[in-house]
Amino acid sequence: MDIRTLTTILDDARGLSVLCVGDVVLDRFVYGATHRVSREAPVAVLDEQSVEHMLGGAGNVIRNLRALGAQATLVSLIGDDAEGGEVADRLVAEGARNRLVVASGRPTPVKTRFVSNGHQMLCVDRNPKSQIEPDIEAAVVSEIEAAVDGADIVILSDYGRGLVTPAISAALMRAAREADVRVCVDPRGRDFSRYNGAFLIKPNALELFEESGIDPIDDGQTERALETVYPTLTNVGHLIVTRGSKGMSEFDGSETRHIRAQPRQVYDVSGAGDTAIAMLAIALGTDASLRTSMEAAVHASGEVVTKVGTATVSPADLVSAAGGGRGGHQLPLDEAVEIAARWRAHGLKIGFTNGCFDILHAGHVSYLAKARAACDRLIVGLNSDKSVRKLKGEGRPVNTADARVSVLSALSSVDQVVLFDEDTPAALLEALKPDVYLKGADYSVEELLPLGGRIVLAYGGEIELIPLVEGQSTTRLIDKLKTT
Helix, strand or coil: CCHHHHHHHHHHHCCCEEEEEECEEEEEEEEEEEEEECCCCCCEEEEEEEEEEEEEEHHHHHHHHHHCCCEEEEEEEEECCHHHHHHHHHHHHHCCEEEEEEECCCCCCEEEEEEECCEEEEEEEECCCCCCCHHHHHHHHHHHHHHHCCCCEEEEECCCCCCCCHHHHHHHHHHHHHHCCCEEEECCCCCHHHHCCCCEECCEHHHHHHHHCCCCCCHHHHHHHHHHHHHHCCCCCEEEEECHHHCEEEECCCCEEEECCCCCCCCCCCCHHHHHHHHHHHHHHCCCCHHHHHHHHHHHHHHHCCCCCCCCCCHHHHHHHHHCCCCCCECCHHHHHHHHHHHHHCCCCEEEEEECCCCCCHHHHHHHHHHHHCCCEEEEEEECHHHHHHHHCCCCCCCCHHHHHHHHHCCCCCCEEEEECCCCCHHHHHHHCCCEEEEECCCCHHHHHHHCHHHHHHCCCEEEEECCCCCCCHHHHHHHHHCC
């Protein structure tokens, strides 16, 4: 996406007020490891190691709006329970304006995921079992009517937990129309006609398939699906489908347009739809065109899937990715530490290696592939230009740090790159605390101890030596070029 246009949108977002109406969910992640089978039944036993709570459903839309710099207000429904209280507290911590209706005796929706060694074993939903009462429905409508006047754009985030009744949806569309504010809908379930009056409805590919009966596996099928559903809607401007790595497609009743996504290394698609609707609404709220808004949404959702867990993206993330400012997967140390902590919480084994990687050759590629095979995620500590000059002498590096980062980031074996100025990666190892420190077998473990190996062993990590391809080195390549 054009970096100047993106920067303008993100700058304007800081003064934007977005109203979100929808089902808030408390997401609960139980992380652990499985080493045995239960004596009571043929099921794995999860040894719980950590528990993490975060806002889900429409709450995750709020997280994304706030991360992108917009002011956000949530109208939603919680129970008179501990989980509802935690939802309210977390919304305050996010800096959101809350218009929460409390329904006594109605549980707050909770989604609990049990994760072992980075893999989800089981997901348990706790949802309300009955429809909301008329007085609660009226209270929600009252909150919507009070909040819509101050909004620049509205998101309806339907997670199917019972809040978005036909009456509430109709009341929102009516209030938004009277306030001259557009509504962007992230739908759930069948029958999109209950969102009649929206500026746009944005299902994902599965939701469009369920609504149309046509699998949008390619452009032609996508166009057929959109053209099948659109005539069933009334006073809806645009029907947009998110297609993952294929981008987005939009139909306005006369023409279908496709917005392509850039290829990325995908770690986790959780919450990508929330990021997409948040960025789409923000861009529209800043008066960007629909096409530009879709491009921004594709860019933002593409970036969020490169992170682990139900994550968000910041303006700095998006601008950097659009402009290539950080060169692929290069990260500041504090961000790399945060990502490593998330990987660790998901039970992933983190590996670390380091080097100059000045002129990437077959030996490097083989080495990095073997290093990645020894772990679940590989972080590469890359000597900065200043550090390379100190270690290798004047005339080195041949390639700048930005160029070296870009080449390393293109390898599927490399998950993140972090630059460092020092002679050794000891400070990186101290901060990142990888499970395994990987180096070429031209070193010995004893030689690595003063280079940061002692730090790794002190916190319980491992050191592993990787066999090298003989006869391959950057210095030999440079000497060969000089003699030819």
